[in-house]
Amino acid sequence: MAFMHSAAVxxxxxxxxxxxxxxxQIGEERSQWIMVSPLANxxxxxxxELEVAVVGYAYADPAHMLLYTKEKIVNADGSDITDAxxxxxxxxxxxxxxxxxxxxxxxxxxxxxxxxxxxxxxAYVEAFLNYDKAAKDTHLQQRMWHEDTPGHHDSLDSxxxxxxxxxxxxxxxxxxxxxxxxLHLDICNTDRLLLNNCTLRLKLTRSRDAFALMCTKGTExxxxxDVKLFIRRVTxxxxxxxxxxxALEKSPAKYRVNRVDIKTVTIAQGMHSKTIDNLFLxxxxxxxxxxxxxxxxxxxxxxxxxxxxxxxxxxxxxxVDDPDDPSDGTPVVLSGASVEVPHAVKKTRPPPxxxxxxxCQEVLPSxxxxxxxxxRHKINDVNSQEVFNYEELSLETKAHDALKEMLQEPGAExxxxxxxxxxxxxxxxxx
Numbered sequence: 001m002a003f004m005h006s007a008a009v010x011x012x013x014x015x016x017x018x019x020x021x022x023x024x025q026i027g028e029e030r031s032q033w034i035m036v037s038p039l040a041n042x043x044x045x046x047x048x049e050l051e052v053a054v055v056g057y058a059y060a061d062p063a064h065m066l067l068y069t070k071e072k073i074v075n076a077d078g079s080d081i082t083d084a085x086x087x088x089x090x091x092x093x094x095x096x097x098x099x100x101x102x103x104x105x106x107x108x109x110x111x112x113x114x115x116x117x118x119x120x121x122x123a124y125v126e127a128f129l130n131y132d133k134a135a136k137d138t139h140l141q142q143r144m145w146h147e148d149t150p151g152h153h154d155s156l157d158s159x160x161x162x163x164x165x166x167x168x169x170x171x172x173x174x175x176x177x178x179x180x181x182x183l184h185l186d187i188c189n190t191d192r193l194l195l196n197n198c199t200l201r202l203k204l205t206r207s208r209d210a211f212a213l214m215c216t217k218g219t220e221x222x223x224x225x226d227v228k229l230f231i232r233r234v235t236x237x238x239x240x241x242x243x244x245x246x247a248l249e250k251s252p253a254k255y256r257v258n259r260v261d262i263k264t265v266t267i268a269q270g271m272h273s274k275t276i277d278n279l280f281l282x283x284x285x286x287x288x289x290x291x292x293x294x295x296x297x298x299x300x301x302x303x304x305x306x307x308x309x310x311x312x313x314x315x316x317x318x319x320v321d322d323p324d325d326p327s328d329g330t331p332v333v334l335s336g337a338s339v340e341v342p343h344a345v346k347k348t349r350p351p352p353x354x355x356x357x358x359x360c361q362e363v364l365p366s367x368x369x370x371x372x373x374x375x376r377h378k379i380n381d382v383n384s385q386e387v388f389n390y391e392e393l394s395l396e397t398k399a400h401d402a403l404k405e406m407l408q409e410p411g412a413e414x415x416x417x418x419x420x421x422x423x424x425x426x427x428x429x430x431x
Contacts, residue, residue: 007254026237026240027236027237027240028234028235028236028237029235029236029237030234030235031061031232031233031234031235032232032233033064033230033231033232033233034231034233035228035229035230036050036051036052036228036229036230036231037050037227037228037229038227039051042224042227043223043224045206046205047203047204047205047206048204048206048224048227049201049202049203049204050201050202050204050227050229051199051200051202052199052200052201052202052229052231053199053200054194054196054197054198054233055196055197056196057196057235057236057238057241058196058233058234058235058236059193059194059195059196059233059234059236060193060194060198060200060231060232060233060234061193061194061231061232061233061234062185062187062188062190062194062200062231063188063189063190063191064231064232065182065183065188065229065230065231065232066180066181066182066229066230066231067096067180067181067182067183067227067228067230068178068179068180068226068227068228068229068230069096069099069178069179069180069224069226069227070176070177070178070224070225070227071176071177071179071222071223071224071225071226072171072174072175072176072177072222072223072225073087073089073090073091073171073174073213073220073221073222073223074174074220074221074222074223075087075219075220075221076219076220076221078223080173080174081172081173081174081220082173083173086217087172087215087216087217087220088156088168088172088215088216088217089171089213089214089215089217089220090164090167090168090171090172090213090214090215091144091167091171091212091213091214091222092211092212092213092214092305092306092307093124093144093145093146093147093148093163093167093305093307094120094123094124094127094143094144094145094307095143095144095167095179095212096143096144096179096180096181097119097120097123097124097127097143097181097184098120098123098124098207098211098212098306098307099206099207099212099222100119100120100204100205100206100207101117101119101120101205101206101207101208101211102115102116102117102118102119102204102205103119103183103184103185103202103204103205104202104203104205105185105186105187105200105201105202105203106200106201106203107187107194107198107199107200107201108198108199109199109201112186112187113185113186113187114186114259114260114261114262116262116263116264117205118262118264119184120207120211120306120307121262121291121293121307122184122260122262123184124307125289125291126184126260127140127143127145127184129289140181142179142180143179143180143181144167144170144177144179146163146166146167147163148161148162148163148164148305148307148308149161149162149163153305153307153308154303154304154305154308156214156215156216156303164214176225183202186257186258186259186260187200187255187257189257189258190255190256190257191256192253192255192256193234193236195244195248195253196236196241202229207300208300209221209222209300210300210301210302211299211300211301211306213302214302214303214304214305215302216303217302218302218303261285263279264298266295267292284320288318290316291309292309292310292311292312292313293306293307293308293309293310294308294310
């Protein structure tokens with residue numbers, strides 16, 4: 001208990017809640033989807049900005065936020081592709097997110113996302129690991145997901161690369177196509193609603209056409225025809241709004257998020273080993289996923305698939321805290337008929353084929369993944385003492401007098417509920 005956060009409360013798993021009955025939800029009255037358009041013309045822009053501002057009795061739900069795009073592939077001069085052009089251009093796998101090199105999110109002017117120009121790999125790995133085959137064969141195709149044939153990721157031949165052939169059939173000859181799906185952002189994974197009078201701003205930076213497209217000629221480009229953002233808007237009970245307004249005067253609202261940090265390391269050509277010191281300083285991650293990609297594909301090459309993973313690694317060793325801890329490393333043997341990767345994902349056997357095979361290594365001792373619990377992230381301070389930190393995003397907002405005037409005093413049956421919220425806020429402020 002010594003390492004618990006001062007604002008945290010003790011919790012028991014649901015398996016031990018044997019005498020609790022189901023609760024009745026009274027805070028949310030109704031919900032609806034609203035559409036948000038870009039702030040400026042996006043025809044030839046390299047960045048697109050969208051702004052979500054919810055006021056009044058409503059909150060926004062970042063977990064239910066969908067991006068919609070309508071686009072087509074055209075020639076370098078902007079003209080439509082015809083049979084005479086002999087073009088074989090199409091999107092890479094998961095093209096909806098491959099076309100954005102970075103997506104920045106900010107709340108009331110404070111940036112809350114990582115800016116590393118590696119958004120396509122985060123989106124690809126999360127989709128690859130979090131969805132099963134049934135999802136990838138159905139609704140994920142709405143985001144232009146269709147996996148490349150193992151061993152033929154860089155092939156432009158439709159007879160060899162069936163995934164590329166599927167995508168090409170939907171984009172050839174400047175055919176207009178639509179894509180829609182959620183964004184891969186930390187704030188989109190929270191289970192809490194965004195307060196009213198807060199402005200969520202998204203800035204989408206486009207990838208190079210050489211990164212998002214695969215083709216022989218290497219001159220085609222993507223033309224955006226329409227971009228829209230859909231987000232769930234929730235109407236909140238007046239009594240809850242009043243309780244939140246009073247609680248915000250005592251302490252800021254807190255949003256628990258699991259941050260995803262992507263780091264890139266360059267391995268020079270001809271090197272057979274690489275030691276990376278101090279990869280993670282202070283706060284340790286829960287899980288580490290490692291992949292190897294070609295540098296030319298990483299920077300964008302019409303003839304190379306940016307998501308093709310290299311599979312020639314033999315040994316990987318991860319050392320946490322204690323460099324004297326004996327370890328033989330994680331064996332990674334992917335040559336010939338042997339496929340022995342204890343922590344690899346999606347091993348192919350038989351026959352052995354090179355494919356996307358990220359290596360996943362657990363770092364924290366506990367593998368509990370409960371949304372209602374907060375994992376303790378180990379941190380080493382300057383005095384080498386073991387402390388723990390909770391990953392929380394604090395959002396400060398003030399209750400407006402106009403909001404109070406709009407709200408009616410809650411009924412007697414809700415006074416106790418409102419008082420609990422205010423008392424809880426007061427306790428956290430005092431601590």
